[in-house]
Amino acid sequence: MKVKVFLHGYFAKFHPGPIEVNASTVAEAVALVTRQLPGFRPNAVRGRHRITVAGCEKIENLYRPAVGGEVHLIPQFAGGKSGGFLQILLGVALIAVGWFAGIGFLLQAGALIFLGGISQLLMPAPDAEDNEKKSRYLGAPKNTVEIGTRIPILYGEDLVGGHFLSFDTDAIVTG
Template sequence: MLRKIKLYGELAKEIGHKEFEDINVSNVAQAVSFLIHNFPKIEAHMATRYYKVIVNEEEIGEDELFDPVGKSDISFVPVIEGSGGLGKTLFGFTMIGLAFMTGGSTLALGLGGFTGGVGISALVGNIGLGLTLMGVSEMLFPVPKPPEFTSEEDPRISFMFSGIQQTSRAGTPVPIVYGEIFTGSVVISGGIDTEQVQA
């Protein structure tokens, strides 16, 4: 069935088109295969980025790449890394690897039978190896989480008087400002001695 493939952001700039009309694909994996085979340089671009794939105004997950999309258009929206809440964001490697699962077998026939099939299987194997190594590196070196200040053991929390405001702890970034600026101070140390208070 013929449908539109819509591209956004850097992906559209890299390819040079925002929209392809009347493309004969029936699922997302075939749409990725279409992009890779018609624009060979886009494979390296897609492999290192995250995308939201939207069909019929719903995000598509990895398990839905081969599901038929009916009459709906397919949209690829790049997602900024570290933006959080990625939802059903698909990693480019995953989409490329899954696209070759179907496209590789038919592509091998056009490349000269067995020799082409071996080349495609080696490519898919290398992509799978890359995914595996990436997963292992994420397990060994997880992304550090920012500290939570809700703990009762936080040394900055004090119930004497109103507590000291704007205290900083080790590891807090220090801003560098050029020019005049109105801001609160950073208290390094503070305390009250009862002998100094006059009644």
């Protein structure tokens, strides 16, 4: 089925006008467009482009046919938490009070709080889940890796920790 893909925001610079592709799902249309256009290649500084597909709030919607035969790609806003707004307002207030009162310390403190709020907005939010598996049974610093990771071979003399090739113990308590 023919699908028209519209690029919005700074993506519009990558190709003029809509792009027509033959795709059965929204995900297939997005993959076809992003792999063909050189503007979607990963950047060495920013990494990959973050894309929002209009009308696809859930992942399941990406694997359905395009509604009305149209897909709209919008750049996704990246940033951290909303807590930076309060910090920015506090910084601006301290700068204003310091300016009118003639207190240099308040100007400096306000500027630092303001810049901290801006940097907090620009930082990505940390993941809630810690993907690193930690064991309570292994003490002291040692080199441990997941199953399937390549094992380097060292030549000469080097001081490295141990490497567990197989250590997976689960204790199930039933009561």
